Amino acid sequence: MKNHNLKLKIIKIFIFFLIFALLFLYPTKKILAQSVSLSLSPPLIEAVIKPNKSILIAYTIFNYGDPVILNAKILSFEPKNNLGQIKIKENFEGPIRFSLDNNNLKLNQSFFLKTNENQQLLLRIRVPEGAKEGDYYYTLIVESQPFTTQSDKSASFTKASIGANILITVTKTGKIEIKPKVVIFEVLPRFRLSVFGKKINLFDSTDPIPIVLIIENQGKNLIKPEGEIILKGNFGEKAKFALIPQNILSESQRLIQASPSAEIDCDNFSKSKACKRPISLLISGFFLGFYQLSTAVVFGENSPQVSANTSFFAFPIKIFIGLILILIISIFIIKKFNK
Amino acid sequence: MKKIKFLLIIFMIFIFSYLNFVYAINMESPLFKIQYGEIGIAGGNKSSANYNLSDTVGQTAAGQFNSSGYVVKAGFQYLHSIIPFRFSISNTNINFGTLVPNSPQTAITTLTVSFGGAGQYQVTAIEEGRLRTLDNLNSIPDTECDGGPNTCNESLAKPWTSNTAYGFGYNLSGNDIPSDFIDTNYFRPFPNREENEDPVVIMSSTNVGRNRQATMTFKVNISPIQPAGRYQTIINFVATPSF
Numbered sequence: 001m002k003n004h005n006l007k008l009k010i011i012k013i014f015i016f017f018l019i020f021a022l023l024f025l026y027p028t029k030k031i032l033a034q035s036v037s038l039s040l041s042p043p044l045i046e047a048v049i050k051p052n053k054s055i056l057i058a059y060t061i062f063n064y065g066d067p068v069i070l071n072a073k074i075l076s077f078e079p080k081n082n083l084g085q086i087k088i089k090e091n092f093e094g095p096i097r098f099s100l101d102n103n104n105l106k107l108n109q110s111f112f113l114k115t116n117e118n119q120q121l122l123l124r125i126r127v128p129e130g131a132k133e134g135d136y137y138y139t140l141i142v143e144s145q146p147f148t149t150q151s152d153k154s155a156s157f158t159k160a161s162i163g164a165n166i167l168i169t170v171t172k173t174g175k176i177e178i179k180p181k182v183v184i185f186e187v188l189p190r191f192r193l194s195v196f197g198k199k200i201n202l203f204d205s206t207d208p209i210p211i212v213l214i215i216e217n218q219g220k221n222l223i224k225p226e227g228e229i230i231l232k233g234n235f236g237e238k239a240k241f242a243l244i245p246q247n248i249l250s251e252s253q254r255l256i257q258a259s260p261s262a263e264i265d266c267d268n269f270s271k272s273k274a275c276k277r278p279i280s281l282l283i284s285g286f287f288l289g290f291y292q293l294s295t296a297v298v299f300g301e302n303s304p305q306v307s308a309n310t311s312f313f314a315f316p317i318k319i320f321i322g323l324i325l326i327l328i329i330s331i332f333i334i335k336k337f338n339k
Numbered sequence: 340m341k342k343i344k345f346l347l348i349i350f351m352i353f354i355f356s357y358l359n360f361v362y363a364i365n366m367e368s369p370l371f372k373i374q375y376g377e378i379g380i381a382g383g384n385k386s387s388a389n390y391n392l393s394d395t396v397g398q399t400a401a402g403q404f405n406s407s408g409y410v411v412k413a414g415f416q417y418l419h420s421i422i423p424f425r426f427s428i429s430n431t432n433i434n435f436g437t438l439v440p441n442s443p444q445t446a447i448t449t450l451t452v453s454f455g456g457a458g459q460y461q462v463t464a465i466e467e468g469r470l471r472t473l474d475n476l477n478s479i480p481d482t483e484c485d486g487g488p489n490t491c492n493e494s495l496a497k498p499w500t501s502n503t504a505y506g507f508g509y510n511l512s513g514n515d516i517p518s519d520f521i522d523t524n525y526f527r528p529f530p531n532r533e534e535n536e537d538p539v540v541i542m543s544s545t546n547v548g549r550n551r552q553a554t555m556t557f558k559v560n561i562s563p564i565q566p567a568g569r570y571q572t573i574i575n576f577v578a579t580p581s582f
Contacts (some may be wrong), residue, residue: 035428036431037427039424040411040424044499045412081546083459084581086461086582147431154556155432155433159576162579246581
């Protein structure tokens with residue numbers, strides 16, 4: 001009996017150690033998933049500064065992802081196209097001097113941020129004495145350090161960076177150069193007819209009207225358009241659409257958007273003209289007859305006004321074709337019955 | 340009488356289906372509300388001994404400029420936004436496992452952007468160098484997709500379905516991605532910083548949006564003569580707002 005109990009005890013101890021070994025000594029798979037989620041505010045700063053002056057901007061970087069090592073730096077940028085996209089340059093350019101006023105932090109120096117923690121970055125922007133008047137554009141970039149592991153597998157590691165743009169105008173007097181020009185103001189019609197050398201933009205009555213407005217800034221300082229696009233019909237009807245005052249950087253062009261604009265589902269209406277290129281405004285409704293479109297844009301008080309006009313003709317082409325088809329079918333049926 | 344009722348029903352169905360077609364395009368965007376800074380809810384100046392932030396749109400305020408020597412405006416004044424600019428990558432370690440010749444390996448990560456500023460946001464991508472071994476002796480070329488008429492490049496996606504087409508590239512699906520990613524078989528190579536190529540825009544939008552998501556599928560396929568080893572690279576994603 002005693003021997004039996006002893007055997008049972010030995011078996012129990014053996015099973016216990018077996019389970020222990022399975023739990024703790026079995027080779028476990030490494031879990032390497034690492035997420036990055038960053039927020040940076042404010043996303044945009046516009047500053048007009050005299051030489052030999054400095055300003056301090058408080059940025060906040062928030063980490064919503066896993067703990068991460070970050071690094072803040074400043075790079076120059078230039079507009080990439082007329083849609084407001086930017087191209088960040090590889091190197092820092094221009095006379096503006098940047099530094100952090102934080103006690104324990106410098107630009108291009110790594111810092112650690114735990115999950116759901118934030119770090120304030122006190123960015124000092126200084127315009128040296130003798131800095132040339134004009135515009136200088138920069139991006140504050142906060143980038144994560146890639147989490148490279150000593151894995152024995154092939155892998156691609158990702159680095160996440162988030163940026164905030166800084167637009168600086170250096171001027172001694174506060175005066176800025178405003179040299180705007182309307183480059184394109186047109187509709188994108190269903191048909192463009194040429195009658196006696198005159199081009200007519202033709203739409204079906206149910207078509208949404210896509211409008212493109214591109215303004216060029218020929219000056220050396222950024223400008224902000226204010227104005228509207230006005231639609232006038234042949235029965236006296238009138239609709240106004242306000243231009244969104246987006247910055248046009250020096251010596252560049254920008255597609256200016258207007259509001260309220262209709263939206264189009266380009267997944268289902270991919271053949272629409274409004275889906276084939278970026279537009280400023282989409283007007284939807286039922287149009288009949290001749291319409292005039294005009295725009296008048298200013299760039300602040302006492303600035304020159306630029307304006308442009310275009311027009312289009314709308315006719316219920318689809319309904320007209322439908323009616324003709326019904327008429328033809330009806331005549332065909334009547335003739336057949338008469339026979 | 341029944342015939343008339345039947346015809347009326349048919350007529351009504353026709354009319355309503357036609358109306359539905361006409362109004363498929365919404366008059367207003369549900370995503371944002373434009374507000375002008377001068378009317379701005381959060382107007383006024385924020386200042387301390389060291390800085391002065393103005394939340395309102397205006398002229399280059401002559402009085403303020405002359406007295407302090409600067410005027411600063413923060414944020415997109417024409418848009419009162421409650422969506423902060425935020426960028427997320429779901430997985431920063433894209434593990435391909437052990438690479439086997441003629442057997443493409445794929446791995447995915449999800450990019451998410453929340454953006455409250457009107458105008459534009461963009462996410463760019465660039466590889467810091469080719470997928471290569473740690474000793475720098477061997478590398479995997481960037482993909483050219485299936486080749487011939489289906490040769491892709493950094494700005495044009497083309498089908499990559501052949502198991503004998505080798506290289507490293509990516510596919511995108513989801514919100515705000517370039518239109519040349521027609522389906523999951525369309526790939527592009529990454530631009531390479533070592534070859535002085537510019538980063539490419541992989542996500543962008545002119546609309547305000549919360550949680551705009553794109554799934555990036557990385558794909559690598561090696562030839563039978565590719566030397567064995569552990570190949571690695573770093574992909575740099577940069578999310579920036581417009582100006």
